Amino acid sequence: MKRKWWHDKVAYQIYPKSFLDTNGDGIGDLRGIISKLDYLKELGVDIIWLSPIYKSPFVDQGYDIADYYQIGEEFGTMEEFDELLAEAKKRGMYILMDLVVNHCSDQHEWFRQALKDPEGEYAQYFHFVKGKNGEAPSNYRSYFGGSAWEKVPGTDKYYLHMFAKEQPDFKWENPRLRKEIYQMINWWLDKGLAGFRVDAIINIKKDLDFPSFPADGPDGLASCVKMVEEVQGVGDYLEDMKRETFQKYDAFTVAEVFNMKEDELAEFIGEDGHFSTMFDFSAHELAQGESGWHNSRPVEFREWRDTIFASQKKLQEVGFPANIIENHDEPRGASRFLPEYAQNEAGKKMLGTTSFFLYGIPFIYQGQEIGMTNCRRSDISEYDDISTIDQYHEALRAGCTQEEALACCYANSRDNARTPMQWEAGENAGFTKGTPWLSVNPNYTKINVADQEERADSVLEFYKKLTALKKCPEYKETFTYGTFAPVYEASDSVFAYYRISEEGQKILVAGNYGTEACTLKLEGACRKVLLSNLGREAALQEEAETEGKITLGSCESAVLLLESVD
Ligand code: NOJ
Numbered sequence: 001m002k003r004k005w006w007h008d009k010v011a012y013q014i015y016p017k018s019f020l021d022t023n024g025d026g027i028g029d030l031r032g033i034i035s036k037l038d039y040l041k042e043l044g045v046d047i048i049w050l051s052p053i054y055k056s057p058f059v060d061q062g063y064d065i066a067d068y069y070q071i072g073e074e075f076g077t078m079e080e081f082d083e084l085l086a087e088a089k090k091r092g093m094y095i096l097m098d099l100v101v102n103h104c105s106d107q108h109e110w111f112r113q114a115l116k117d118p119e120g121e122y123a124q125y126f127h128f129v130k131g132k133n134g135e136a137p138s139n140y141r142s143y144f145g146g147s148a149w150e151k152v153p154g155t156d157k158y159y160l161h162m163f164a165k166e167q168p169d170f171k172w173e174n175p176r177l178r179k180e181i182y183q184m185i186n187w188w189l190d191k192g193l194a195g196f197r198v199d200a201i202i203n204i205k206k207d208l209d210f211p212s213f214p215a216d217g218p219d220g221l222a223s224c225v226k227m228v229e230e231v232q233g234v235g236d237y238l239e240d241m242k243r244e245t246f247q248k249y250d251a252f253t254v255a256e257v258f259n260m261k262e263d264e265l266a267e268f269i270g271e272d273g274h275f276s277t278m279f280d281f282s283a284h285e286l287a288q289g290e291s292g293w294h295n296s297r298p299v300e301f302r303e304w305r306d307t308i309f310a311s312q313k314k315l316q317e318v319g320f321p322a323n324i325i326e327n328h329d330e331p332r333g334a335s336r337f338l339p340e341y342a343q344n345e346a347g348k349k350m351l352g353t354t355s356f357f358l359y360g361i362p363f364i365y366q367g368q369e370i371g372m373t374n375c376r377r378s379d380i381s382e383y384d385d386i387s388t389i390d391q392y393h394e395a396l397r398a399g400c401t402q403e404e405a406l407a408c409c410y411a412n413s414r415d416n417a418r419t420p421m422q423w424e425a426g427e428n429a430g431f432t433k434g435t436p437w438l439s440v441n442p443n444y445t446k447i448n449v450a451d452q453e454e455r456a457d458s459v460l461e462f463y464k465k466l467t468a469l470k471k472c473p474e475y476k477e478t479f480t481y482g483t484f485a486p487v488y489e490a491s492d493s494v495f496a497y498y499r500i501s502e503e504g505q506k507i508l509v510a511g512n513y514g515t516e517a518c519t520l521k522l523e524g525a526c527r528k529v530l531l532s533n534l535g536r537e538a539a540l541q542e543e544a545e546t547e548g549k550i551t552l553g554s555c556e557s558a559v560l561l562l563e564s565v566d
Helices: 030-035 037-043 078-090 109-116 175-191 225-230 234-244 262-269 301-318 345-356 386-397 402-412 449-454 459-471 476-481 537-547
Strands: 011-014 047-050 067-071 094-099 128-130 149-151 157-160 195-198 252-255 322-324 361-365 483-486 494-500 506-512 518-521 526-532 549-552 556-562
Touching: 030 037, 030 078, 037 078, 037 459, 067 078, 067 175, 078 094, 094 252, 175 195, 175 234, 234 262, 262 301, 301 483, 301 494, 345 459, 345 506, 345 556, 386 402, 449 459, 459 476, 459 526, 476 494, 476 506, 494 518, 506 549, 526 537, 537 549, 537 556, 549 556
Parallel strands: 011 047, 011 361, 047 094, 094 195, 195 252, 322 361
Antiparallel strands: 128 157, 149 157, 483 494, 494 506, 506 556, 518 549, 526 556
């Protein structure tokens, strides 16, 4: 594999709206981010991905962009953004923006022009399609519920929106549109961005016949994803975009890709693929219900572990994945992947350990490093997220009680990860002096950065150890390029794997997710216990040396350097 500058880095996702507010408007801002660069540096972060900070009406929290060349005034100014770039650079850190080019906002100038003149040039930037028999062109359901088609006022046409109706989809078939997008991307890269996280990109290719599909829900509609799954040729656009933009800058791109065709993996992230990497969502998709959160299913430990293992094995053959526990679209990992008895600091450190050393580049989502959790709400009005509100009503329509529908939101809502960052035990968790745009998780008095910075055994201090170990010159090669190989798979509670370098350095990463202690007989002598989530390095070392095994209690994890192999 060709070595790339970003392979050995640690990345961190900031959700700017909820990170740190410095002007009291209840919304996080660039000044807040700048003021926390040292915090991130100390955590061991190299690459920072900012969720959208462009001008936006925030129907979908900034994923509806009204101007790609402007910073949203809630976040600050372009001068402050330039300052952020410069300050990051000073610290040897890299900034990624979010690239949202499947759609824009209905407030974007291009869409306004398109509505003004539905036969004109800008209408060609969007999918303006004639209805059929007085109805929408097809029966697609948008990702946020309801038809994916909206009437173009005063015409017999509809425009396509795979997300909210305020997020019209671009027509990538139009070369003028593509040119505008490439110009915009290069404009940001010229500023000194290191690259982009690329949003919802699989959706850019449409079947211009827009065929209907058999209904898959009581609304008589079919998910628009069906069209995405059937249509061929997205790669042509992705390759073109790469050539015209990212490639020229050696930029880092991490794509959000769902519903990719299996055989296209190498084209996406193989050597010289369309993107540097893409997120591995295999574990996150497991619980997905047939028709929504109300019928999502429980996932057992073994299935979760084996899914990650299978995905790792497949991905390492092809490219270099990006690994996450959570992000702004997912519930908190500590609430989701840890059984209730493990939802404590030991469990969170164990989850961090077993995820962090997987093959690929780790992305930490803001607050994960202190073990932030899902947030219980007592009424749907306390949620902000467009998809949560849709799913809540979907659950009610499917016959759930209000209480059950709220329980679905507690388990699945994107707002779980969007609550303000918990900096301290003071008012509003130190996030704002005003009223936060989304109320803080009441557990901030117990889970916060200030407290954890004071405690050597905190989750935060442990995450610093994780990043330090990953970058330690003696092991970096193995953690970056070493082969991933699962071990102790017969166990129902152990999540364990080796990373083995080409030179034969062998590192064991293991966590016991069960309630009972378990014994792992070591395959090879232990050279050194590199990390224990309970500070039991010495005890584990002794046991390994004298007995050739380690015993991990419930919620205990360890990283061991074993004797090298040929
Ligand atoms: C994926 C983003 O992560 C999500 O937050 C957004 O709602 C959709 N794409 C639409 O842009």
